[in-house]
Amino acid sequence: MSPDFWSGKRVLVTGHTGFKGSWISIWLQSLGADLKGLALDPPTSPSLFVEANVAAGMESQIGDVRNFDTVLKCLDDFGPEIIIHMAAQPLVRYSYKFPIETYATNVMGTVHLLEATRLTGTAKVVVNVTTDKCYENKEWLWGYREEEPMGGFDPYSSSKGCSELVTSAFRRSYFFNSQIAVASARAGNVIGGGDWAEDRLIPDVLRAFDKEETAVIRNPDAVRPWQHVLEPLSGYLILAERLWDAPEKYAEGWNFGPNDEDAKSVGYIVEKLCSAWGDEKRWRSNSGEHPHEANYLKLDISKAHQKLGWSPTWSLDTALDKIIEWHKGWLEGSCVRTLCVKQLNEYIVESKKT
Numbered sequence: 001m002s003p004d005f006w007s008g009k010r011v012l013v014t015g016h017t018g019f020k021g022s023w024i025s026i027w028l029q030s031l032g033a034d035l036k037g038l039a040l041d042p043p044t045s046p047s048l049f050v051e052a053n054v055a056a057g058m059e060s061q062i063g064d065v066r067n068f069d070t071v072l073k074c075l076d077d078f079g080p081e082i083i084i085h086m087a088a089q090p091l092v093r094y095s096y097k098f099p100i101e102t103y104a105t106n107v108m109g110t111v112h113l114l115e116a117t118r119l120t121g122t123a124k125v126v127v128n129v130t131t132d133k134c135y136e137n138k139e140w141l142w143g144y145r146e147e148e149p150m151g152g153f154d155p156y157s158s159s160k161g162c163s164e165l166v167t168s169a170f171r172r173s174y175f176f177n178s179q180i181a182v183a184s185a186r187a188g189n190v191i192g193g194g195d196w197a198e199d200r201l202i203p204d205v206l207r208a209f210d211k212e213e214t215a216v217i218r219n220p221d222a223v224r225p226w227q228h229v230l231e232p233l234s235g236y237l238i239l240a241e242r243l244w245d246a247p248e249k250y251a252e253g254w255n256f257g258p259n260d261e262d263a264k265s266v267g268y269i270v271e272k273l274c275s276a277w278g279d280e281k282r283w284r285s286n287s288g289e290h291p292h293e294a295n296y297l298k299l300d301i302s303k304a305h306q307k308l309g310w311s312p313t314w315s316l317d318t319a320l321d322k323i324i325e326w327h328k329g330w331l332e333g334s335c336v337r338t339l340c341v342k343q344l345n346e347y348i349v350e351s352k353k354t
Contacts, residue, residue: 065113085129183251183253220266222265
């Protein structure tokens with residue numbers, strides 16, 4: 001990734017008030033991008049967006065991607081050169097309760113963003129961020145490759161598979177041989193400091209630790225491709241650079257996940273967190289009724305490694321240590337922005353060694 005590339009570039013990030021959106025906004029601000037965000041209000045309280053004062057370094061617009069006029073006016077007013085589309089309803093169990101909201105945000109939000117991109121014509125690059133769960137899960141022991149069929153059992157996974165199909169259709173119908181390069185990016189289970197989402201493993205565990213309670217975990221044997229948030233974000237930024245320079249080579253789908261050995265069980269994650277935290281933290285499994293979730297999920301990242309030169313930098317154990325360090329720093333009253341920038345700089349230094 002070239003820091004000089006981003007200096008002065010007009011970049012729009014949708015979903016900038018969320019966990020991943022806040023981290024990538026901090027990164028882009030440090031690179032000198034002319035940055036604007038479009039999103040709903042922060043989805044949690046506390047939130048990384050507020051705690052790190054992310055809005056201070058960008059133009060922040062509160063708006064809903066489900067409203068096409070809002071999206072079109074945002075693009076028309078700002079004239080972005082690069083768009084990173086992250087606005088989403090990101091939770092599996094929430095999608096069971098609110099399927100209409102999930103599909104409206106994840107599918108029609110993508111349609112609105114791509115149609116507004118087509119009509120305004122200022123953007124040269126669009127990266128649509130989806131998920132590892134966009135694939136039709138067959139409980140395989142090997143990682144899914146980019147050409148595997150889209151699918152999804154639950155509304156969230158299905159909606160992200162639909163978002164991928166929408167992206168492909170727009171690319172072939174409107175952006176083929178055009179000046180606008182459109183790609184999609186499928187990340188693994190993203191973890192990191194500053195995530196306070198409900199019904200998500202690590203935030204739930206840390207909340208229990210904060211309250212001196214036993215963490216209650218569902219599906220301890222489920223295996224996921226865990227990765228620190230900075231890993232996929234680096235992939236999105238590298239992909240955007242390549243799309244700018246050679247759209248005909250890179251306008252397609254890409255996986256950004258961990259190395260195979262870091263696809264671990266939920267139980268492994270919780271044990272590591274308990275050990276890293278200290279104070280004899282404990283957890284137990286909740287064997288009650290739960291909506292269906294995939295048991296085994298991995299990504300094949302060979303394509304990104306070979307064609308983009310991207311590879312993971314931090315191991316899973318390192319990522320978990322970074323989360324504990326970040327969270328304890330926040331509890332002790334450290335400046336959240338400083339915590340983020342410190343870990344970002346550490347990541348950049350380490351990535352240059354890989």
